[in-house]
Amino acid sequence: GAGVxxxxxxxxxxxxxxxxxxxDPISGHTxxxxxxQSLGQGLEFLIxxxxxxxxxxxxxxxxxxxxxxxxxxxSTLTIQRTQQEDSAVYLCASxxxxxxxxxxxxxxxxxxxx
Amino acid sequence: AQSVTxxxxxxxxxxxxxxxxxxxxxSSYSPSLFWYVQHPNKGLQLLLKYTSAATLVKGINGFEAxxxxxxxxxHLTKPSAHMSDAxxxxxxxxxxxxxTGKLIFxxxxxxxxxx
Numbered sequence: 001g002a003g004v005x006x007x008x009x010x011x012x013x014x015x016x017x018x019x020x021x022x023x024d025p026i027s028g029h030t031x032x033x034x035x036x037q038s039l040g041q042g043l044e045f046l047i048x049x050x051x052x053x054x055x056x057x058x059x060x061x062x063x064x065x066x067x068x069x070x071x072x073x074x075s076t077l078t079i080q081r082t083q084q085e086d087s088a089v090y091l092c093a094s095x096x097x098x099x100x101x102x103x104x105x106x107x108x109x110x111x112x113x114x
Numbered sequence: 115a116q117s118v119t120x121x122x123x124x125x126x127x128x129x130x131x132x133x134x135x136x137x138x139x140x141s142s143y144s145p146s147l148f149w150y151v152q153h154p155n156k157g158l159q160l161l162l163k164y165t166s167a168a169t170l171v172k173g174i175n176g177f178e179a180x181x182x183x184x185x186x187x188x189h190l191t192k193p194s195a196h197m198s199d200a201x202x203x204x205x206x207x208x209x210x211x212x213x214t215g216k217l218i219f220x221x222x223x224x225x226x227x228x229x
Contacts, residue, residue, distance in 0.1 A: 004157075031215055043204065043219035056214045091158070099215040101146055101165055101208070105158040 002026065004106035006092050012112045013082055021077045021109045025094030032075050033095070033103060034059075034067060038088035046090075049075060050098055082113045116141055118207045120220035128228050133177075133192040135223045137205030140186065147188045148206040148217070149179055158204070164188065175199070200227045 005024045013019050025032050034046040045059040049069040060066070064083075069075040079086055089110050093103035121136040139145055149161040162173025169181045179190045188205060205220040 033216060035217070035219075042221045045216045045218065048214045048216050050214075056216060059216075093158075093217075095215060097215075099208070101163055101215075102148070102160050103215070103217060105150075107157045 004092055004094050004104050006090075006106040006109050008109060009107065010110045010112075012114060015084060015113055016081055018078065018080045019082055019111065021079075021090050021111070023075045023077070023092030023094075023106060025073065025075070025092070026104055027073075029094035029096055029104070030072065031095040031098040031103075032069060033093045034075070034077050035091040035093065036088045037091060037108070041088075043091070046077070048098070079111075082111075084113050087111055087113045116145075116207065116218060118205050118218055118220040120203075120205050120223050122223050123221065124224045124226065126226040126228060127195045129197055130194050133190070133195045133199065133225065135190040135203050135205075135225065137188045137190065137220060138186050139188060139205075139207050141207065146208045147179075147181060148208070149173065149177070149188075149190050150204045150206055150219075152202045152204065152222075154201070161190070161203075195225075195227045197227050197229065200225055 007022045032049040037043045047067050048056040051072045052069050064080045067077045089108040091108045092106045095103045118139045147164040150158045151161050152158050161177050162171045164171045164181045172178045177192045203223045206217045208217050
């Protein structure tokens with residue numbers, strides 16, 4: 001079956017612009033996670049969705065970052081007024097249920113802020 | 115704070131020799147532990163997972179890891195390295211009590227395999 005997909009695969013934006021990153025999880029997976037992979041910080045948790053609600057947003061680095069999930073499926077991560085330090089690979093993962101263990105990762109979106 | 119430490123940022127082995135990638139975790143609870151692999155320009159793939167069943171866990175591609183509670187370790191091993199094993203390896207922990215399932219990643223170990 002289809003895995004987790006993310007779009008775009010690459011995004012170059014100018015400092016100060018807003019960007020939206022999309023994640024399509026595996027069908028039927030209720031838990032969805034966003035992570036960020038950067039050279040300086042490694043892989044960091046950003047936010048977790050159970051269905052359409054986000055009980056854990058503790059990893060969002062600032063109020064410029066927000067995310068939503070609709071229909072228990074697609075999720076969008078939005079970064080407002082992008083800064084150069086936002087440059088990273090943004091990874092989405094899904095799981096059949098929270099705490100199930102294995103998470104299935106998408107290929108990521110590489111964001112470059114110039 | 116809950117964390118995971120990978121003791122080597124870079125490991126280099128010759129093809130056909132054993133692989134050892136070291137990982138220690140800190141935890142107040144019984145953790146679930148994972149090893150993920152990331153090949154260049156590819157997504158993260160699960161190698162194996164420990165979830166309090168057998169302490170010796172076998173994964174894909176001949177990898178295995180042993181959970182040692184007394185040492186708070188979860189080292190990854192493989193008897194004989196292949197060229198295709200060259201990749202970035204992440205030791206990962208997830209905690210059980212108020213488990214959202216979020217993963218905490220180690221800093222990664224780059225495995226180089228020389229011919």
